[in-house]
Amino acid sequence: MSPTKIIAGILVFLIIIIASLSLFVVRESQSALILRLGKIVTNGNQDQPSVQGPGLHAKIPFIDQIRIFDMRLQELIPSSSPLMVVTKEQTYLLVEYFAKWRISNLSKFYTSTSGSVRWAENLLEQRINDIVRAEYGRRTSNQAISQDRANMVAAIREQANNIGKDQGITIVDVRIQQITIPADVMDSVFKRMETERKQFAEAKRAEGVQKSEEIKALADQKVTVIKAEALMQGANLRAKGDLEAATVYAEAFNADPKFYAFYRSLEAYEKSFKDKNDILVLKPDGQFFQYFHGANK
Numbered sequence: 001m002s003p004t005k006i007i008a009g010i011l012v013f014l015i016i017i018i019a020s021l022s023l024f025v026v027r028e029s030q031s032a033l034i035l036r037l038g039k040i041v042t043n044g045n046q047d048q049p050s051v052q053g054p055g056l057h058a059k060i061p062f063i064d065q066i067r068i069f070d071m072r073l074q075e076l077i078p079s080s081s082p083l084m085v086v087t088k089e090q091t092y093l094l095v096e097y098f099a100k101w102r103i104s105n106l107s108k109f110y111t112s113t114s115g116s117v118r119w120a121e122n123l124l125e126q127r128i129n130d131i132v133r134a135e136y137g138r139r140t141s142n143q144a145i146s147q148d149r150a151n152m153v154a155a156i157r158e159q160a161n162n163i164g165k166d167q168g169i170t171i172v173d174v175r176i177q178q179i180t181i182p183a184d185v186m187d188s189v190f191k192r193m194e195t196e197r198k199q200f201a202e203a204k205r206a207e208g209v210q211k212s213e214e215i216k217a218l219a220d221q222k223v224t225v226i227k228a229e230a231l232m233q234g235a236n237l238r239a240k241g242d243l244e245a246a247t248v249y250a251e252a253f254n255a256d257p258k259f260y261a262f263y264r265s266l267e268a269y270e271k272s273f274k275d276k277n278d279i280l281v282l283k284p285d286g287q288f289f290q291y292f293h294g295a296n297k
Contacts, residue, residue: 082095
């Protein structure tokens with residue numbers, strides 16, 4: 001081999017080594033920071049950190065250090081799961097949750113966590129645990145489990161996102177996976193729930209009895225009014241009938257007073273002597289027997 005070829009091979013080898021030390025590749029979904037002597041490289045005279053996106057980039061060999069970070073959505077599963085919380089009525093619950101997060105400010109993430117994802121997740125877990133405990137402590141078990149669960153989860157997500165901004169992190173979502181009751185307090189919880197249900201049932205029964213009495217009183221009032229109106233209408237009809245009867249009697253009397261008096265006396269005789277066991281002690285010449293005198297005539 002000629003000396004020229006040897007020198008050319010050496011130069012090619014050196015070029016390859018220098019290129020490998022001077023160039024680096026950032027893949028899609030990744031971003032990189034260039035650290036020059038331990039400090040983040042900025043863009044020219046500006047104070048903005050130089051964040052390298054996907055592609056081929058250059059660096060100064062042996063001086064610059066490259067830190068590449070995954071910018072995709074990541075999942076935080078707490079290591080202390082399930083988390084024990086205490087509700088407003090001092091009920092212990094075991095809560096399992098997970099969080100979705102991503103790096104939103106790479107330079108702030110690096111300066112606050114030294115670029116350690118594990119450290120960032122540990123710090124984030126501690127803060128979310130405090131938020132979850134606080135939100136459950138403001139609510140009763142029923143509110144936390146069913147009635148106000150959506151509002152509670154929204155409040156946890158908002159507060160978690162606020163604390164994540166300090167680390168250059170965006171909390172995309174926080175979800176409650178499961179809520180359970182510790183076995184040692186299960187019996188007491190069931191007894192308290194049974195007592196609450198009994199109190200609720202008694203209150204409903206008392207309310208029903210009260211409404212029943214009100215309905216009965218209203219019905220009795222209506223019955224009294226209807227009876228009074230019926231009695232009044234009956235009295236009016238009887239008075240009208242008596243008036244018409246009196247009118248008929250008066251017309252009949254005026255038509256033939258003697259015959260009318262005779263007819264009325266016969267009715268009285270009929271009623272008086274209806275029963276054979278009846279005994280009347282009267283004077284024969286009394287007015288009652290006036291039509292018996294001269295009967296032969």
